[in-house]
Amino acid sequence: MSDQRLEEMPTDWQRALAVVAHPDDLEYGCAAAVAAWTDAGKQVGYVLATRGEAGIDSLAPADCAEVREAEQRESAAVVGVTTVEFLGHRDGVIEYGLALRRDIAAAIRRHRPELVITLNHRDTWGPSPGGFWNTPDHRAVGRATLDAAADAGNRWIFPELFDADLRPWNGVRWVAVAGSTTPTHAVDARPGLDRAVRSLLAHRTYLEELTDRPAEEYVRDFLAETTAHAAPRFDGRPAVAFEIFPRPHP
Template identity: 70%
Template sequence: MTELTEPQLEPVPDDWQRALAVVAHPDDLEYGCAAAVAGWTDAGKDVTYLLATRGEAGIDTIDPGECGPLREREQRASAAVVGVGAVEFLDHRDGVVEYGTALRRDIAAAIRRHRPDLVVTLNHRDTWGPAVGGAWNSPDHRAVGRAALDAAGDAGNRWIFPELLTEQGLQPWNGVRWVAIAGSSTPTHAVDATAGLERSVQSLLQHRSYIEVLTDKDPEAYCREFLVGNAEAVAPRFGGVPAVAFELLAR
């Protein structure tokens, strides 16, 4: 009987210069794709992070008023480890982000400001894939991921959110060529994680306040086990190379 194997993943195209990574919370990118980001910035690409919230509701033992600024500091430190200097926050409320025109407008405005070729976001579907047991996905992840997909088109249409032009002077930008979805259960492409894997561990480790509440393990051992394990799990579908997987949608 012939054993069925999953199809090989294609390399994410590298003929682009600017990326905007749009996620809900501090640490979303570090759990999802920081090794890929490190490789991109090493290659001279410009990557900006856009977070819908400051993660202020993410730590049960810390009041949101204290937690938000703490997690913002950790996110900026985390981004710097992988060569990202520009980190922006939209100040939607953590835990209750609503998909809708307000969120789409905010993300479309950022796309018009930064004019990316590539938009990166996180799994927007109801559940995660079998690698994490098909667990239910966060409502914030679902809302932000879906809004990012829609905003990639909104940003190029001058008649959708015309106030972005009339009030903010943001010209339409129809230059998004791809949206790359990290954490997808149906990946199509991948990025070699070899050069960036160690930095991705150190990047996730910057979120120490969150991680120390999340697990009883040594924080660095936890980060390394999670990220190296995920990258190695992708390797059989990417020529044996540890990698970060994405579902890549062309526009």
């Protein structure tokens, strides 16, 4: 990983849209940043490709989906997010392609964000060589979100959206990828860290399945370690790091 200093995230925007695959993806990655943004009066909406129905082995998918959707809405509210949408793709078998790009482009047209946030779209997590293999859902949604940011602004791509009165939106100025192994920017995690902990703790049913450790201990340790990782490149401040892909702004 580069030792170059991480830049401050842009702040000259008002609306952001976070697009990820599953409930809890944002809480494991960037809820502290979201809390800081909503504190500053910015609007942040969440779009989840799935309802996370394949995420808990002890629950049948239909029951799991209800639990995880409710927990995601509670989790989002902790960091000041009231708009949470689910696109209805099947958990675990999301396919990158036109249907996914269309759904995300439609969400971008509905919400008209200047900043779009997604999760690591690359094959692996962590430094290379080595690291961990990323899931197909994360790869598909992250990649489709990067593409849909451009699709949303072109009336001739998915013209059926225009016919449905979803007019093109070419106002996305940046796509920010959380969990990237090559981050470029960061947000100070300290003001929002306690709320990030509570936000992840809202996924209580998932956490009970995931770990035998006390949930709060596990969550605090995980988020402290994650945000500390960026500190040496951000003036010693624990941070949520992002890789920024700027887009031309009309």
